Amino acid sequence: MPSNTTNPQPRTGPWWANRTFGTLVLAVVLMFVMGSLRPDKDVGMYPDEYWARKITWERCADAVLTGDSRVLIGVAPQGLGPMLPYRQIYNFAFVANRYSAEYLDAAEKLLIPESRRKAVFIGITPHSLTGRTDDAMGHYLELKKMSPRDIYVATHFGGLMYFFQPMSLRDAFHGLFPSQAPTQTARDYRADGWVAVHKTPLVRHEVKRYRKILAERSVSQEVIDTVTAYVQRWTRQGIRVYGFIMPSCKEMVQVELELSGFDPEAFAAAFTEAGGRWIETDLDAYESFDGSHLQKEAALRFSKDLAQAVSLYEQETPSAATSQAKAESPDVSD
Amino acid sequence: MQFNSLIFILFAGLFFAGWPVLKRRHTTRWVYLVVASFIFYGWWDWRFLFLIIGSGLIDFFAGLAMQRYAARRKLWLVLSICGNVGSLAIFKYLDFGIGNLNWLLGAFGIDAQIPATRLILPVGISFYTFQSMSYTIDVYRGLLQPTHNIFHFFAYLSLFPQLVAGPIVRAKDLLPQLETVSEVSADERWDGLNLIVFGFFKKVVVADTLAGTVNAAFAAPELSPSAGYWWIVMVMFAFQIYCDFSGYSDIARGLGKWMGYEFPVNFRNPYIASSFQEFWQRWHISLSTWFRDYVYIPLGGSRKGLLRNQVNLWITMLISGLWHGAAWHFIFWAIAHSFYLTVERFTAWPQKLMRLPGGRHLATLAVFVLTVLAWVFFRAQTFGQALDVFRMMFDFGNLKFDLAYRLIDNNARNVLLIIIGSQLFFHLGLDKGQWTASRSRPKLAFDSVFIAVLIVICVFNRAPSNVFIYFQF
Numbered sequence A: 001m002p003s004n005t006t007n008p009q010p011r012t013g014p015w016w017a018n019r020t021f022g023t024l025v026l027a028v029v030l031m032f033v034m035g036s037l038r039p040d041k042d043v044g045m046y047p048d049e050y051w052a053r054k055i056t057w058e059r060c061a062d063a064v065l066t067g068d069s070r071v072l073i074g075v076a077p078q079g080l081g082p083m084l085p086y087r088q089i090y091n092f093a094f095v096a097n098r099y100s101a102e103y104l105d106a107a108e109k110l111l112i113p114e115s116r117r118k119a120v121f122i123g124i125t126p127h128s129l130t131g132r133t134d135d136a137m138g139h140y141l142e143l144k145k146m147s148p149r150d151i152y153v154a155t156h157f158g159g160l161m162y163f164f165q166p167m168s169l170r171d172a173f174h175g176l177f178p179s180q181a182p183t184q185t186a187r188d189y190r191a192d193g194w195v196a197v198h199k200t201p202l203v204r205h206e207v208k209r210y211r212k213i214l215a216e217r218s219v220s221q222e223v224i225d226t227v228t229a230y231v232q233r234w235t236r237q238g239i240r241v242y243g244f245i246m247p248s249c250k251e252m253v254q255v256e257l258e259l260s261g262f263d264p265e266a267f268a269a270a271f272t273e274a275g276g277r278w279i280e281t282d283l284d285a286y287e288s289f290d291g292s293h294l295q296k297e298a299a300l301r302f303s304k305d306l307a308q309a310v311s312l313y314e315q316e317t318p319s320a321a322t323s324q325a326k327a328e329s330p331d332v333s334d
Numbered sequence B: 001m002q003f004n005s006l007i008f009i010l011f012a013g014l015f016f017a018g019w020p021v022l023k024r025r026h027t028t029r030w031v032y033l034v035v036a037s038f039i040f041y042g043w044w045d046w047r048f049l050f051l052i053i054g055s056g057l058i059d060f061f062a063g064l065a066m067q068r069y070a071a072r073r074k075l076w077l078v079l080s081i082c083g084n085v086g087s088l089a090i091f092k093y094l095d096f097g098i099g100n101l102n103w104l105l106g107a108f109g110i111d112a113q114i115p116a117t118r119l120i121l122p123v124g125i126s127f128y129t130f131q132s133m134s135y136t137i138d139v140y141r142g143l144l145q146p147t148h149n150i151f152h153f154f155a156y157l158s159l160f161p162q163l164v165a166g167p168i169v170r171a172k173d174l175l176p177q178l179e180t181v182s183e184v185s186a187d188e189r190w191d192g193l194n195l196i197v198f199g200f201f202k203k204v205v206v207a208d209t210l211a212g213t214v215n216a217a218f219a220a221p222e223l224s225p226s227a228g229y230w231w232i233v234m235v236m237f238a239f240q241i242y243c244d245f246s247g248y249s250d251i252a253r254g255l256g257k258w259m260g261y262e263f264p265v266n267f268r269n270p271y272i273a274s275s276f277q278e279f280w281q282r283w284h285i286s287l288s289t290w291f292r293d294y295v296y297i298p299l300g301g302s303r304k305g306l307l308r309n310q311v312n313l314w315i316t317m318l319i320s321g322l323w324h325g326a327a328w329h330f331i332f333w334a335i336a337h338s339f340y341l342t343v344e345r346f347t348a349w350p351q352k353l354m355r356l357p358g359g360r361h362l363a364t365l366a367v368f369v370l371t372v373l374a375w376v377f378f379r380a381q382t383f384g385q386a387l388d389v390f391r392m393m394f395d396f397g398n399l400k401f402d403l404a405y406r407l408i409d410n411n412a413r414n415v416l417l418i419i420i421g422s423q424l425f426f427h428l429g430l431d432k433g434q435w436t437a438s439r440s441r442p443k444l445a446f447d448s449v450f451i452a453v454l455i456v457i458c459v460f461n462r463a464p465s466n467v468f469i470y471f472q473f
Helices: A019-036 A047-055 A069-074 A077-083 A101-110 A139-144 A148-156 A158-163 A169-176 A205-216 A221-236 A250-259 A264-273 A296-316 A320-328 B006-022 B026-042 B048-068 B070-107 B125-140 B150-158 B171-179 B186-219 B227-259 B276-282 B285-299 B306-324 B328-347 B349-354 B359-379 B383-393 B401-407 B410-427 B441-460
Strands: A063-066 A089-091 A119-124 A184-189 A195-200 A240-245 A277-279
Touching (some): A019 B441, A047 A139, A047 A184, A063 A101, A069 A119, A069 A195, A101 A139, A148 A158, A195 A296, A205 A250, A221 A264, A240 A296, B006 B026, B006 B227, B026 B150, B048 B070, B048 B125, B048 B150, B070 B125, B150 B171, B227 B410, B276 B359, B328 B349
Parallel strands (some): A063 A119, A240 A277
16 A cells, blocks of 8 residues: 655656766766776786685695795796696695694695695795784684685675775876886786786885894794694605795895794704605795795796706605506606 | 675665665565665674564563553563663673672682673664663653554664664654655755765775774784874774764764655764863764663753762763773773763863863863873773873873884874864864855865765775774674
C-alpha cells in the first residue's frame, strides 16, 4: 500500500542536472585522470593480488626460496630453473621477513608431498635472523592476518585496489612528466613469486637505514637455532636444503658485519652440521639499486650463478635421491 | 562494516540504488531499513546481532508493557534498564571489575585470582544501548507513545548510518521521521554530499594521518625525551580524535540527509570554545544532552543548591568517563574535566579573562591547552604512561624541537597546519562571510569543484586505514 504520508517537495530540475550529480561526475573524471597519472606503473600482477595469492600458496613447488626482501627481489626462479632439476620453483620471500617456525612451516607447506625432488633455499641476511619485536612483525605475519574476505577482494579486485592506491600530487606530476621524477622504478610482480625491480639512479640509502636498524637489533641465537633445527628436520626427510648469504654491496656487508653480531663462518658451519648445503656467494659482485636489493638484471645473473654453484655442488656430491630423480625425469634438467 | 572501506562504498551504492523505490511502501521501507542495518552491523560479527536483537526486544516489550500495565510502568522501566545496563556490564565492565577486585583482594592479602572473561566488546554497544534506553525512559515519562510494530522499533534502534558511533538519536525525534517519506530536495542532497565528503576528509586524510605519529609515540618502548615532541603529539591527538569522531558523525548525518532524515549536529567546532561549559555544548552534543536529560537533571541538576549541583556534575562526568571505557585513565580524564568545570563555576575565569583586550583568544587558547592535557589521560594506555607523558611535557629544559621535527613526518605536520588553519577560520568568524553564503554562479561552481577535488584528495591522499576510535566505546 503506498504511503499516505508522502510529502513530495518540488524538484529543482532533472536529477542528472543537479549539483550533487554534476560534482560526483566531475570527481570521477578527476579520479580517472589522477589514477592514470600514477608514475612507475607496475607490470605483471597487481601488488595486492600478488600478495594475496602468495600467502595462500600450498603444495605447488618442488623447490622453495625463502628469505626477506633481498631474496624476494634478488633471486629469480626463472634464472635458477634451467640449470636445476626442479620443475616448479617458487620464491616465497617477504618484505622485512624474519625466520620463524611459523614462516618455515608455511614454506614447507609449499612443497608438493609427492615430488621426488624437494628443496628449500634459505637466503640469509643478518636482518632475517634478528629476533622478532612487536613493533616490527614483518610483512609475512601481517599478511597472515588477512581474513579470507580480504584475500578474496585482493585476489579478484587487485586492479581496482591498485588504481585507487594513495598517491600524492607530486606523484601525479611525476607521472605526467616522468623525466622530472628523481627516480625511475619498474616493478614486475611475477606469478612465481619473484619481484623484479629496475630502479635508477643507483643509490645507497639502505645502508644508512640498516645502520640504524642493526644498532637497535642484533642477530638472535634463538632464530639461528630455529633455522638449523628446520634444516636438520628437512634433510632427514630427504629434502635438499641450500643456504647462502644474499649479496648486497660492499658498504652494506661492512655495516652488517660490524653491527649485527652475525658470524657468517659460524653460521655456515652450523648449517652444514645440520645437514644443509652451504653455497658461498660473492657478496658485492652484483649491482644493487639501493645498497641492499639487486637490480633486475643482477638478480637474474645472481640466480644463474647460484644455480651453477648448486649444480656443481650436486655433481661433486651426488646423492641417491637426485640420481634417482634425474633418472625418472631426464627432460626437465635439459 | 566501516565507512572508510571499499565494502561500505559498495553497500551504500546498493542501498541508495534501492532506497528511492523501496521507501515508498510502508512495509518494504521498514524491512529494507532493518535488513540493511543488520547486514551493516553483522558484517563485523554476525553473532553480535543476537545481542542487539535481544537487548532491543527487552526495550520493545518493556515499552508495550508500560502502556498496557501503566500502574507498574516503573517496574518495566527498571527491568529494561537492568537489561541494558546488564549487557553493558557484562561485555564492557566485567573484566575491569574483576581486575580491580583481584587487586583489592591482593591488597588484603587474599590471593584469589579470579580469571578475566576476555569477552570481545561488541562494536558500538554503548551507543545503541543508550539509544535503546532513551526509548523506554521517554515512554515511561509519557514523552513518547510506544510503537507496536517491531520493524519500526528496530529501524529506529539499528539505523545503519548512526548505529555504531552516533549521533545518539532519541526515539521521539527519529521515529516520527521514519514514519514519513519525504522527497530529498536538491539542496538536501548537496548538503548531504558536503557532510559526507568533509566527514571522509576529516577521517581518512586528517585523523588517519595524525594517527600514524600519535600511535608511534605511544607505542614506543621508551618515550622520546622531548617536551616539544610531546606537546605536538598531544595537539595532534586532540585533532585526531576530533576529526575521527566528528568525521563519523558528519558522514552519518550526510547519509541521513540522503535518506531524507535529519540527525542532530554532534560537534560544533569544540576547540574554539572559550570556556569548558561551552566546550561541552560543542563536543559530542548528543551524548552530553543524553547525560544531561537522563542522569544530571534526574539527579537534581542545578536545582538543589551549589554544592549538590557540583556533586551531580561530578557524578555525571564520572559516568561519562566510564561510558568511554572501562579503565582508570578514562575516569581520570573525566575527573580532569569535572575539576575544570568546577573551577570555572567558582571563579568564572573565562568571563573575567574575556573582559581584557584579546581575552577571548586567550580564553580559547587556555581551554584548548587544558583540554589537550586532559586528553593525555584519555590516550595513554595506562595511568602510569599518562604520568610519564606529563613528566615529558613539563620538562621544559628538554624542549628539543629539532628532535620533534625529525620524529614527526612531513604529512602529519602539513595536516596539523591545515587543521589549525581551519580552526582559526572558524574562530575568527570567517565562515560567516558574505562569500560563504553567496549563491552566485561562480560560487556554486567553485563549491562543486572544491568538493570534487576534496573527493579526489580523500581517495588518493588517504592515510593507512584505522578503525574509528569511538567504535571501541
